[in-house]
Amino acid sequence: xxxxxxxxxxxxxxxxxxxxxxxxxxxxxxxxAAAPLRVRALEVAARGGATTHWLQGxxxxxxxxxxxxxxxxxxxxxxxxxxRGGFFKTLER
Numbered sequence: 001x002x003x004x005x006x007x008x009x010x011x012x013x014x015x016x017x018x019x020x021x022x023x024x025x026x027x028x029x030x031x032x033a034a035a036p037l038r039v040r041a042l043e044v045a046a047r048g049g050a051t052t053h054w055l056q057g058x059x060x061x062x063x064x065x066x067x068x069x070x071x072x073x074x075x076x077x078x079x080x081x082x083x084r085g086g087f088f089k090t091l092e093r
Contacts, residue, residue, distance in 0.1 A: 008032035011044065019048070021075045029082060042083040048076035 013027035029044055050073050057066045 005034055005037045006031065007034040011046075019075075021073075025076070039083060041081060043079055043081050045079045046076055047074075047078075049074040 008030060009032075010030045011027060012030060013025060015026075019025060025046070029042075031042070051071070053068075053070045055066055055068055057064060059065070
């Protein structure tokens, strides 16, 4: 997604991108404007999870039986307001 007036937007995590459920995320948000930019608020939304799929087979007499499994786990769903206010703030380059 390209944001108008934004040269660079990144989320840098202190430990890279792999975490377990319950671990604390630490890092910083980098926003580089292409020109002075007026903003009313800045909010970051983060989502993390895992999906897995596997087949399990077994023999029942002369027949082979296969079971299909899928699991989904959500570890993180959070919105964090970084800049707030009812008025515009100007972000400089």
